[in-house]
Amino acid sequence: MSLKLKKENIDEAVRTIMELGGKGILNCVQCGACSAVCPGVKAGFPVLCRLLIKKLTTGQLEEIIEEPSSWGCQACNRCTEVCPQGVRPQEVVFAFRRYQANEMAISTSTTTSQMNFYETGHAVYTESSKELRKQVGLPEAPPTTVSDAQGLKEIQTLLENSPMGELGFF
Amino acid sequence: MEKFGLFLGCNIPFKAPDIEQSFRQVFPVLGVEPVDIEGATCCPAWGTAPSFDLTSWCAISGRNIALAEEKGMDLMTGCNSCFGVLSEAKHFLEDKERRAGANKLLEKVGREYKGTSDIYHVTHVLHRTIGTDRIRESVKFNLEGMRFATQAGCHQLWPSDVYKVSEENPFFPTMLNELVEATGASAPHYSRAEACCGMGGMRSTDVEKSLKIFKDKLLSIKEETDPDAVVTTCSSCFLQFDQAQKMLRDKGEIDFEIPVLYYTQLLALAMGFDPSQVAAVSTTDRAAVIAEIQNPARQAN
Numbered sequence: 001m002s003l004k005l006k007k008e009n010i011d012e013a014v015r016t017i018m019e020l021g022g023k024g025i026l027n028c029v030q031c032g033a034c035s036a037v038c039p040g041v042k043a044g045f046p047v048l049c050r051l052l053i054k055k056l057t058t059g060q061l062e063e064i065i066e067e068p069s070s071w072g073c074q075a076c077n078r079c080t081e082v083c084p085q086g087v088r089p090q091e092v093v094f095a096f097r098r099y100q101a102n103e104m105a106i107s108t109s110t111t112t113s114q115m116n117f118y119e120t121g122h123a124v125y126t127e128s129s130k131e132l133r134k135q136v137g138l139p140e141a142p143p144t145t146v147s148d149a150q151g152l153k154e155i156q157t158l159l160e161n162s163p164m165g166e167l168g169f170f
Numbered sequence: 171m172e173k174f175g176l177f178l179g180c181n182i183p184f185k186a187p188d189i190e191q192s193f194r195q196v197f198p199v200l201g202v203e204p205v206d207i208e209g210a211t212c213c214p215a216w217g218t219a220p221s222f223d224l225t226s227w228c229a230i231s232g233r234n235i236a237l238a239e240e241k242g243m244d245l246m247t248g249c250n251s252c253f254g255v256l257s258e259a260k261h262f263l264e265d266k267e268r269r270a271g272a273n274k275l276l277e278k279v280g281r282e283y284k285g286t287s288d289i290y291h292v293t294h295v296l297h298r299t300i301g302t303d304r305i306r307e308s309v310k311f312n313l314e315g316m317r318f319a320t321q322a323g324c325h326q327l328w329p330s331d332v333y334k335v336s337e338e339n340p341f342f343p344t345m346l347n348e349l350v351e352a353t354g355a356s357a358p359h360y361s362r363a364e365a366c367c368g369m370g371g372m373r374s375t376d377v378e379k380s381l382k383i384f385k386d387k388l389l390s391i392k393e394e395t396d397p398d399a400v401v402t403t404c405s406s407c408f409l410q411f412d413q414a415q416k417m418l419r420d421k422g423e424i425d426f427e428i429p430v431l432y433y434t435q436l437l438a439l440a441m442g443f444d445p446s447q448v449a450a451v452s453t454t455d456r457a458a459v460i461a462e463i464q465n466p467a468r469q470a471n
Contacts, residue, residue: 151209162226
């Protein structure tokens with residue numbers, strides 16, 4: 001069965017990805033150099049790099065909205081380094097991830113990070129770090145937003161005024 | 171003394187503060203003063219703002235960079251993710267429209283991103299600013315005969331076009347090997363030297379896939395180099411090597427363990443600093459390798 005391509009679907013998918021940061025998507029010639037070096041593809045996440053771009057440039061943006069592969073992307077940029085066409089495939093993967101996130105098709109693993117980020121200014125934070133820090137001879141809090149109320153207020157203001165503020169994490 | 175803004179990120183100050191302590195002890199002796207960046211935040215990590223909104227990411231990274239700009243300094247970070255995120259944000263902030271959008275958001279908190287500070291990795295400062303000769307002269311224990319497998323980590327290698335300093339061949343990195351060799355030890359090449367450790371988005375999305383990638387790499391290291399320790403300059407790689415070995419052992423998939431050190435921990439130990447401060451927090455036992463590094467017989471006269 002051949003895939004029937006609808007021009008309006010293709011245009012919409014490509015426009016969405018470009019607006020979300022994947023500016024080079026139309027340069028892709030499907031050579032597969034990106035997938036050949038991708039640790040995500042090697043680990044078994046199928047819809048990354050070449051295949052993700054193929055699906056997007058054939059207008060399948062909505063059909064793959066629940067696809068978890070993009071959340072397995074390491075953002076390592078091996079793909080960007082080897083791409084002979086200047087696609088910057090990792091930017092396309094993250095643009096697609098942003099599309100998924102804004103439709104709430106997110107990996108559950110991100111929820112705690114967002115809450116930590118808003119509450120402390122750090123995606124990774126644990127109370128037990130205070131003891132660890134003292135144990136190695138450091139003050140119990142580093143000089144970051146965890147010990148700087150003004151700095152924390154600034155980051156909370158930025159988050160509240162970003163589209164992330166509307167997603168209900170914090 | 172040359173000054174760099176010390177960008178801590180999250181992993182190092184909260185999960186491996188002994189790495190932070192090693193920075194604070196090692197750099198001043200080598201002629202570099204790490205200056206605290208008060209009020210800095212998460213870079214922001216790939217799974218947070220970069221996954222949701224490009225302009226918000228640029229504003230948050232832009233704010234962190236602006237804090238260093240206000241001090242008139244470049245930033246130095248020991249976390250590869252922070253190095254990658256901040257460098258990529260700078261790349262996006264070169265776009266005038268994007269910069270205007272980020273600065274509009276930053277106006278709400280009284281900050282402005284100007285683009286005057288550069289982002290360096292700890293590796294770059296050690297290799298380029300300080301140099302291997304000075305490191306060689308600073309060590310009190312000569313590590314000749316010891317062997318370390320190196321793990322540079324993804325985000326200080328690719329994409330080389332957005333980094334202030336890059337390897338001559340990012341698929342065959344040599345800077346960390348040369349830094350290890352400056353202690354007298356050897357750093358033999360192994361076939362999966364530039365392979366991914368499986369941490370990051372992969373580990374939080376699918377632990378089994380992450381462990382599969384990690385095991386491939388670990389076995390390559392074990393079989394090809396059988397090292398005294400793995401030495402890395404990435405805090406995420408550090409946590410993966412340190413913790414995932416236990417996961418593989420608990421599953422009966424490996425029957426050995428290799429200790430893990432962040433490079434500045436190796437250096438701090440070789441310089442004679444106290445292990446209870448600079449190399450005190452790990453899942454995989456490091457006592458034997460630490461004792462071997464600080465073996466009195468290795469002490470120069």
